[in-house]
Amino acid sequence: MSRTDGSANGTQPRDEKRTMLFACGGTAVGFLVCWWVGGAILWGFGIAVFLLMAYSWERIIRLSRAVSESDARSRTAEERFRRVESRLNALFQHQPGAVGLIDPGGCFLQWNPAAERMFGYREEELRGKHLRTLFPEESSGRTNNFFTEALHGSSLSFKTSLLHKDGYRVDLDTTVVPVQEQGITTGVLIVCQDITSATRTEEQIRHLAYYDDMTGLPNRRLFVQHLNAAMTAASRHERKLAVLFVDIDRFKIVNDCFGHDYGDMLLLQVAERFSRCVGPDDYLARTEGDEFAFFFQVPDQTAEPVGTIAKAIFDLLEEPFVLGQNLVHLTASIGMSLLSQEDESADSLMKCADMALTRAKEKGKNNYQLFNSEMKSVSLKRLTLESELRRALAKNELLLHYQPQINIATGRIVGFEALVRWQHPERGLVAPGEFIPFAEDSGLIVPIGEWALKEACRQNKQWQDAGLEVVPVSVNLSIRQFMQHQLCARIGRTLQETALDPGLLELEITESCTMDVDYASDLLHELKKLGVKISIDDFGTGYSSLSYLKKFPIDKLKIDRSFVRDIMTDPNDAAIVASIIAMTRHLNMEVIAEGVENEEQLRFLHDNECHLIQGFYLSPPLAVPDAERLMKLYSAQAAAGEESPPLN
Structure with a gap:
């Protein structure tokens, strides 16, 4: 039987090639070539089946692996989310500043431990309570305004104050941030830092800058500011204003002889007495040493009303001052100036009062003098005298x-x-x-x-x-x-x-x-x-x-x-x-x-x-x-x- 003659056996001739396509799931596996060789068809089929199975398992494995990887990624994402959530919660709980979550109605939802320590309220005490529960009247309106702006999507920082559970004020540096989901504000996160200590320090610095540390009275700097404002108001409303400089006579001797502690005690008593004659529209300051300054609203620019004021000040010093076991009698010299022109400055008005004070001292102290133009020439002479006297010391012009x-x-x-x-x-x-x-x-x-x-x-x-x-x-x-x-x-x-x-x-x-x-x-x-x-x-x-x-x-x-x-x-x-x-x-x-x-x-x-x-x-x-x-x-x-x- 020739190689080409095999049709009776249902086989194809050896040189006649047949190609069969095997597929799995509509996917081509490959081509199988059979020869007219005994057992070759079975061998070829086995190879095809093997290839088919191998290919299917590969797809199954890949699919299984993909599913596994997807599950793994899902589990990883969930774990990552849990870790992030844990970290965020830890950050919330351990944040040194006070952090609170507030609903759109202005009520507290959550409150971290730092907030509990800072303000004295436990979280359950505040949950459901409105913002105004914590903020005093003078700051609640302002805080509510910022909260409203945060609800509209703005992040804001501002300074405010809050009432501790025990009733004292806590000063805060506050930030409000909107909490949004899909563009909708669902709440406000409020973060507070306690700046009470810094605020107190700033207040102390300001107090030192504008107030006399010993008597608590305003100092020269603040006196000038208020005098400028009073002069502006007096000019606008056609009021009259008088400035008085009061110097305690022979205070230097008292201070030196009894000591600085007694000197300070004396100034405190003087300041207290002077405060008695100051009305709501008047002002008192300690400008330096034993010198005090007043300004008063007066009915006119004559000497009579300022003379009445001077007499009231002298009367305040009539009673002796008690320093330990000693009684000290004091007198004072007073210099006065009156606001006369709209273009006058506080500085010029005070200089005039100072020149009048110098004149009062020259006249034997324990008196008052109202400034006049002649005093300017006298003051110029004094400045010249000081300059010449210093020169006399340097150039040996003094003799015995x-x-x-x-x-x-x-x-x-x-x-x-x-x-x-x-x-x-x-x-x-x-x-x-x-x-x-x-x-x-x-x-x-x-x-x-x-x-x-x-x-x-x-x-x-x-x-x-x-x-x-x-x-x-x-x-x-x-x-x-x-x-x-x-x-x-x-x-x-x-x-x-x-x-x-x-x-x-x-x-x-x-x-x-x-x-x-x-x-x-x-x-x-x-x-x-x-x-x-x-x-x-x-x-x-x-x-x-x-x-x-x-x-x-x-x-x-x-x-x-x-x-x-x-x-x-x-x-x-x-x-x-x-x-x-x-x-x-x-x-x-x-x-x-x-x-x-x-x-x-x-x-x-x-x-x-x-x-x-x-x-x-x-x-x-x-x-x-x-x-x-x-x-x-x-x-x-x-x-x-x-x-x-x-x-x-």
Whole structure:
């Protein structure tokens, strides 16, 4: 049988190829080629079945794998969602700031633990409660407005305050964020940070910037702001306005003598009293030190209404102030200015009041002055005086004159008082009354006093080296010098530098220096250890108690010229002078009368056994050459046994 002849067996010839297509699920598997070889068809079919099964399983596996991967992805997404949800919940629960979820009606749905701690309410206490439950009236309206804006899709940040469950205020930095689902706002997330501490700090800083820390009154800066506003209102409504500067007289002495704590206590009491005369349209501030400022609405621009105000202020100071065990009487100087022009500024109005205050001080204090145009020229002179006085210190224009102190019983010079003079390059010799009070007010008295001390010691040493009279020279210590730190060390250093015997230096202090008894006693004993002499100047005009004199190492009392002047016409002055002389004799002190200007005064003092005399009747203050001639004359006449010459 030939290869081409196999039809009877149902087979195709070997060289006749048949192709069969097997499919699975409509998908072609491939082609199967059969040869007329025994068993070849079965083999080919087996291969086809195998290929078909392999292909089907591959699809099943792929499908199964796809389903598995889909399930895995679904499980992963769910797990991821759960993790995200857990993280978000943890973030919500552990967020340090307060976080709350609020429904569109403004009621709380959820509240994190930080919010519970911050505001004192547990979550279940607030759930279903409206926003206004927490926010006080002054901030609830504003907070509701922001909440409404958040419901309309806006995210906002603002500062507000909320009431803690215990009733106190909590200041907040707040953010509201809309919660949206498919573009619809379903609630509002509110996030709050507690800024109470920062707010309090800001308030403290503002208070320090605009208020006096000690009295609690507004300071100069805030006073100017309110004065500007009051001036604008006064001009608009045609009202009259008065500005007053009030300065406590001699407060520096009280502060130095009793100490700063008592000084602060005194200012607090003054501030409290001044507050009594301030109405709703008026204003009071402490501008600096012992200076207070007012502005008042007044009916007109005459002196009468401001005079009434000044009297009310003086009346407030009538009653003495209690400082520990001490009663202190105060007076005040007041300067006033009136708003007169619409274009005036607060600064110019205050400057005018300040110039008037300066004038009140110059007139002896305890009075008030209303500003006038003449005061501007006076203030200009004061500025010029200060500038020239500073220049005088730098260029050695100051000099000392020496007024002799005479023992009328022996006719001998027993000392000199060094008195400061100013040799002005253009005006000539300037009287001390023209610049010493200003130097005391401005503080220039301290460097002037230090210069005078050193110059007096140097001059006295020079006289000794020249073989002239060996007598002490007295130098005045101002209250400001007396309160200077390390005064004793400075004086000791001056004595060392000039090589002057300490026993030939006499320090004169006023009674005002002894107001703080403990401080004065300690310092005076320190000075006595240096070997210097100490005298009380202007005795009888100050504040000290006679009982304190025995506590102080005082060598000499000087009877003030105000008592000596009228001893022949005023029995009271005569009695005071006689009593002082007798007292010093019992206390083993020396006494000297100053300001002796005629023979009757000299005779009275001699008859009452006051032999140490200083005054124009015997000699005016002398320049150095004249003082030297006087000492030589006295020395020569003493050596010859002659009487002292007349000095007037």
